[in-house]
Amino acid sequence: MAIETDLLILGGGTGGYVAAIQAAKQGMDVVLIEQDKLGGTCLHWGCIPTKALLRSAEVMDTLKNAKEYGVDISGSVQVDFAKVNERKQAIVDQLYKGVQALVQKNKIKVVYGKGAVLGPSIFSPVSGAVAVTFDDEDKEEEIYVSKKLIIATGSSPATLPHLPLDEETILSSYGMLQLEELPESIAIIGGGVIGVEWASLLHSLGVKVTIFEALDRLIVNESRTVSKALLKQFKRRGIQVELSQLVEGVEKTDGQVNLSVKGKDTPISFEKVMVAIGRKPNVDGIGLQNTSIKYDAKGIQVNDHYQTTESHIYAIGDCIDTLQLAHVAMKEGELAVEHIVHETSEPINYLNVPRCTYTTPEIASVGYTKETLPEGKKVKMGTFSFNANGKALIHGFADGFVEVMKDEETDDLIGVSIIGPHATDLISEMSTAIYLNATPLEIGEAIHPHPTLTEAIQEAALDVYKLAIHK
Template identity: 25%
Template sequence: MSDPSTALPSDPRRVLRTGDRSRVVILGGGPGGYEAALTAVRHGAETVLVEERGIGGAAVLTDVVPSKTLIATADVLDQVSGSQQLGIRDADTGAAPTAHTLNVDLAAVNARVRELAAAQSADIRRSLVEAGVQVIDARGRLAAPDRVEVLEASGAVRGTLEADVVLLSVGARPRELDSAPSDGERILNWTQLYELDHLPEHLVVVGSGVTGAEFASAYRALGSEVTLVSSRETVLPGTDADAAGVLEEAFARRGVTVRSRSRAASARRTAEGVVVTLTDGSEIAGSHALMALGGIPRTADLGLEQAGVRVRESGHIETDRVSRTSVRGVYAAGDCTGVYPLASVAAMQGRIAMHHALGEAVSPLITAQVSSAIFTSPEIAVVGVGEQDVRRGETAGEVLMLGLETNARAKMQGLTEGFVKLIVRPGSHTVIGAVVVAPRASELILPYTLAVAHRLTAEELAGTATIYPSLTGSFTEVARRWALRGEDPGAH
């Protein structure tokens, strides 16, 4: 018996023609799409979600959930490799443990990755169906601003859905070089890593942005030799310079080779593995190559031109701060908009779109209040205005940084890397930006995100009690040091 959540009536328009309820059709089942669907249903709208690649989208199935699951395994090995200073020794040999003294069963790791992704996808589908969302497993395309075609795998039109509101949340796909097409075996994009059953002996990572840096960090911790090809002078271009510097030092200490100011021209398979050729003619031989070159929005053949929806030259859909496109009744969310390639932002955009479309009170997306994290070792998390914005004169701010080396909890845990950085607006003393570089920085950034979002002052942070000992003690300590303008406020 077919799943009722995926059935499409012989006349799909009937799905949206019962009573006087608003009618919402959503294309894409990633965070932007499924959060929008749940929001629409809660506001009483009759809602259909059309998704061809699996509920949860790339974020759940091939990107965020899988990569962070893999990184969680790498984190365990990274902690083991640094445990000798805590007095931990091998019971048989007495030697200090390292990540390389342990065996990584990558087939088991990746099987767990795939299982968790599938389970998360199933959980989301269940929540959608239980909420009353009709889920259709197919590809959708705009036929007009108020009509969506549902397509068979062959491309034939299966039916048409009429809608009062349409949300486009179709995501993005990995960018590839024509001269380095992925084969899923030796030359890989980030969606294909989870089919590997053996640890790469030498992984050449092309691209030093977030994705490249995360996988370079993770696979080195797992035990692979790693070479990172960066077209820029430093890794993580555009990220806080001090944070990028800490990561580069960590890479150097852990044996990641960084080829800066280098650009890949091609990659080809050999009998033993792969060879990546750089634009200067030099070659890097490895067992596998990961092409981490960013993403391309999945907006081709979506019917945007026919419906009059404007797109940028990059292919991203133009939206405003409440997720509206250039066409009334058509909204967009997620990576296809190019606002921020973050699952959290996609979800916010989707919820905002439905609040606005269905006449509810809505707060526009404020990108300056969005926090983001890079899941390297150590992690890097940022929110609000960056120090580079202050230095370029784009905003007024005062910057103070405090290393974790003086933090008692950091000493207990043997942490030698990391810092907290606070950016405060002169005059009002409100917190306008922050950076955290530390283990679990993705969790630790929340107090600073709240401070930026709710316009807390440095004095209010400084006067907030924290647990002793804790890494968050440095959060209030840096605020006290700013408030006291260089006077020694004592230990924390």
């Protein structure tokens, strides 16, 4: 017998559980199906645990440079990786309990099992019912039928046939988070966000790191000036970066992994290899073939309101072809529910979603970069360096800069890039400013407290008009 509900959500990651809470607050009866843990990749295998590791790496960097602050630490500073992992897990566990409490508070029914979408059947005349199977073989399959369905199945680490993951010596980000000991050396294949974040934290914790990137620069989705600045900082820190280098194969021998690199005569040996070439949407094995929903290797196709080709079925988050970011999945979940309830919603302008990279130094951007400007659009740029900012100098993190871009025709702020201390926090001011159609002059004329890092934003905004005071 089928179990009926108003809204069924397949996947309990950041997009799925936020959509569930939003719908419950609107008075809907919600069932959430999750095959693992609420919170998904972001909470358990991505955003939160990696940022906890990055914080430990930052503390290690501070201690190693303590003499620069007039603090003499006698003896060597050691990394207790077991304690690092213990702290990381404690943070994840606390947030996990919080998510569970929120779901319970909002009276959302959670079904822990693997769900697959059904086509028209005896349970429903249209596609969208979901069959749930369980690891416990003695537990019978359950069928859920709902008026609306949201698919939020997320994504998984991508790899290539010649880079077979074993999660022991050749690892994805999942395997990296299960390491109990730090390797002496590691090759990271891929210089995107995931690759450079892991490179930054592992180097700070004492690992010899080499990045292999097939393209000619790191973090290609950021501006070339930011990519160049990150490369300079990585090289200064001692992180080896091999650009325009294509890894053609790996071979495991005697506890080492040998990388074959195009154009190099001999393989290069490392203790571990991390594959960080991106993530793929989870669209296989969830029953989409039973429906008329359109999907491909890039994900499920949706309209501006996250409806699939079957209008009562929605899809959000990493399983659709939008930015694979937790805050994007959350917003998409909210908007999908808004459309279900009110039959209208305001589409996201993905260009104006803040993008963050948690390296040392941090990187954040919103809007256009010089490389992504539409052809023919005329702009003016303003810049300001953190080495002229008092707060950055006080904290000892004065490398980096702020870039601000305005549209010459409208005078609107249309792009900001930051590389430097706390860039991922600073970008929120500029994201909000773009959302409110502010001009750089309005940002520059607003009083910013002194001494703060935000003054670098103020000065860069004024520099668009050649009005910066400290430049």
